[in-house]
Amino acid sequence: MRQDRQLLVLTHLSQLITLVTGFGSLLLPLVLWLTQKEKVYQMDTHGKNIINFQLSLIVYCIICLPLILLFGLGLLGFLVLGIISVVFPIINAVKASRGESPTYPLSLNFIS
Numbered sequence: 512m513r514q515d516r517q518l519l520v521l522t523h524l525s526q527l528i529t530l531v532t533g534f535g536s537l538l539l540p541l542v543l544w545l546t547q548k549e550k551v552y553q554m555d556t557h558g559k560n561i562i563n564f565q566l567s568l569i570v571y572c573i574i575c576l577p578l579i580l581l582f583g584l585g586l587l588g589f590l591v592l593g594i595i596s597v598v599f600p601i602i603n604a605v606k607a608s609r610g611e612s613p614t615y616p617l618s619l620n621f622i623s
Contacts, residue, residue: 514552516608518543522557523604523613526565527597536596537565557613559622560603564615568596571617 522543529536544558571592579585595616603613 512550512552515554516610518547518551519553519557519607520604522547522554522561523600523607526561526600530597537562537569540565557607560613560615560618561600563621564599564618566621567615567617567619568592570619 522540525539525543526536528534528539540558540561544554544562548555548558571588575585575588575592577585578588599615603615606613
């Protein structure tokens with residue numbers, strides 16, 4: 512296995528592809544993780560954290576949909592999720608460049 516911090520940083524930042532294309536925040540990191548987890552040191556750990564975070568965001572967005580009817584709480588939820596989905600990939604990309612482990616808030620454990 513080789514150590515490639517740049518690829519780990521790129522994997523975290525690949526979640527931001529949604530800002531450009533409108534989709535892909537789950538697909539691109541998933542492809543990078545599946546193709547490189549056996550080749551790059553710590554890619555498996557980082558990839559699992561990213562996929563768990565993205566799947567958690569999807570679940571939270573589904574929960575926010577019916578909450579829109581309750582005094583607009585769903586809109587506030589979407590706003591918070593939007594901010595979290597941009598800020599934490601950047602923070603964790605910086606952490607990955609330093610060799611630290613990523614931490615994503617509110618992340619459910621789908622893949623262990």
